[in-house]
């Protein structure tokens with residue numbers, strides 16, 4: 001980039017009071033990044049294992065049901081729900097709606113709460129099925 | 132020296148090549164596609180528990196599972212490539228590094244996506260489990 005380092009940057013990250021909309025914004029990027037790397041590798045591994053010999057599938061399911069696998073699974077499912085809800089919020093903001101201060105804050109908080117609730121519901125379901 | 136420079140070298144990285152809107156729109160479309168397809172996958176997975184390999188393979192042999200799964204793979208890697216590209220462009224400013232990181236990103240997305248799609252096709256088109 002041809003940026004002149006003598007020119008001042010406008011202050012941005014440091015001058016704002018921290019709020020839920022900022023948390024949701026950076027979480028969207030972090031969860032997107034985690035899904036795109038860890039999540040994508042798990043997807044590829046699972047599909048290759050399903051297409052492979054029985055011991056390949058056994059290795060995959062052994063990992064997926066270990067405590068580490070379950071921890072990663074909980075993390076990925078939360079990341080998915082958070083990213084999806086904030087992604088849907090993104091699409092609403094993209095059409096120019098939802099920028100009023102209170103509305104914006106309400107829906108930012110709703111994605112945070114919604115993602116945790118959906119993660120809990122999902123694992124309660126999985127737990128029920130596993131028994 | 133300046134006569135050695137091609138016109139493209141003088142304008143590279145300076146501004147719009149008018150690709151931004153298409154990239155942006157692609158990212159929105161793939162996100163909606165991903166949302167619907169992952170809802171479908173979650174519901175399907177819950178019905179497949181406890182994940183016997185034979186049951187999973189039989190499921191993917193049905194065209195109405197194999198095709199959405201292929202679409203899901205396509206949409207995931209397309210969306211992830213476009214998305215990570217934007218994030219990289221926000222943080223990597225050196226032209227050379229950016230070029231290299233985006234090259235790696237494309238390599239990863241294409242290779243991983245192709246592997247995933249191949250695995251689905253192998254099950255879908257392969258012989259039923261004995």
Ligand code: HEM
Nearest residue numbers: 029032033035036084087088090162165166214215217218
């Ligand atoms: C599960 C697979 C998914 C993966 C791997 C993924 C990955 C990513 C990545 C890496 C980004 C770039 C983040 C950034 O620029 O900060 C992104 C952006 C985005 N994602 Fe996803 N995503 C997935 C699913 C979804 C879903 C289900 C939605 C729901 C609507 C969605 C909506 C969006 C939107 C709107 C953006 C653009 C945000 C922006 O421009 O700042 N994504 N995604």
